[in-house]
Amino acid sequence: MKERFVLITGGAKRIGATTSRYLHEKGFNIILHYNNSELEAESISNELNKIRKNSCFTIQGNFNSEASINTLVEKVSNITETLDLLVNNASSFYPTPIDTASSDQWKDLTDTNVTTPLFLIQALALYLKRANGCVINISDTLIKNGIKEYSLYTGAKAALEGITKSLAKELAPKVRVNGIAPGAILWPDDKDLSDKEKESILKKVAIGRIGKPEDIAAVIFFLTESKYTTGQIINVDGGRFSF
Ligand SMILES: NC(=O)c1ccc[n+]([C@@H]2O[C@H](COP(=O)([O-])OP(=O)(O)OC[C@H]3O[C@@H](n4cnc5c(N)ncnc54)[C@H](OP(=O)(O)O)[C@@H]3O)[C@@H](O)[C@H]2O)c1
Numbered sequence: 001m002k003e004r005f006v007l008i009t010g011g012a013k014r015i016g017a018t019t020s021r022y023l024h025e026k027g028f029n030i031i032l033h034y035n036n037s038e039l040e041a042e043s044i045s046n047e048l049n050k051i052r053k054n055s056c057f058t059i060q061g062n063f064n065s066e067a068s069i070n071t072l073v074e075k076v077s078n079i080t081e082t083l084d085l086l087v088n089n090a091s092s093f094y095p096t097p098i099d100t101a102s103s104d105q106w107k108d109l110t111d112t113n114v115t116t117p118l119f120l121i122q123a124l125a126l127y128l129k130r131a132n133g134c135v136i137n138i139s140d141t142l143i144k145n146g147i148k149e150y151s152l153y154t155g156a157k158a159a160l161e162g163i164t165k166s167l168a169k170e171l172a173p174k175v176r177v178n179g180i181a182p183g184a185i186l187w188p189d190d191k192d193l194s195d196k197e198k199e200s201i202l203k204k205v206a207i208g209r210i211g212k213p214e215d216i217a218a219v220i221f222f223l224t225e226s227k228y229t230t231g232q233i234i235n236v237d238g239g240r241f242s243f
Contacts, residue, residue, distance in 0.1 A: 183237025
């Protein structure tokens, strides 16, 4: 059977790590990008390579640096000439109240959430075309109605959604481009939400619970199989109401 390759950015932790393992189980070879999480990346790689030899490769890259992105693309080209799937998952996320929001923050939040995804698609388009592959850009269900004190992050993700729809038209029919907009899947690592705050978020979720990373990984896999779906942003948010 033909080998299938996926590049997943930010693949060492949280949703990215679960997606790496999930797609590996479905038979993909994993090219796992990480930035700071080298230990976690190497640990997943060892785990997956024990299951199937030479089925997981790790590449470091900081999306705040153009040179680092070029190196990432070059390293991908040393691994494979075809790419079945690119998952733009890496992201930075923090509040930027408008009184103190800075151009450095804007640069950082756009670098990770939209600029790098865009230029990775550009650099890897030929690889994706050769495989009739697809791109999945990970957005956020909350951006449609805005998030107080997160205007820079929401602006970056909104741009990512616009790019998703436009490139779906431009890269068709060979390459499909879709997005997934997760709701509350994992609480942020660095933000201590009180039980009361968590409860108030969950009250807005029809399914009544926080999501699981597997819920996102399953829709990523579904989109790889859905050959007649492109230009869509799929909410995977348990039916989150907007207030
Ligand atoms: N978690 C949720 O409930 C939720 C909700 C809505 C949307 N989402 C979206 O779903 C995706 C995954 O969410 P998550 O919570 O699992 O992500 P996360 O932990 O916040 O971030 C994923 C990875 O992004 C990488 N990253 C951050 N800054 C980077 C930079 N400058 N250069 C390269 N990589 C960088 C980090 O890699 P290293 O660790 O290797 O440094 C990190 O592990 C994101 O796009 C997020 O916006 C998540």
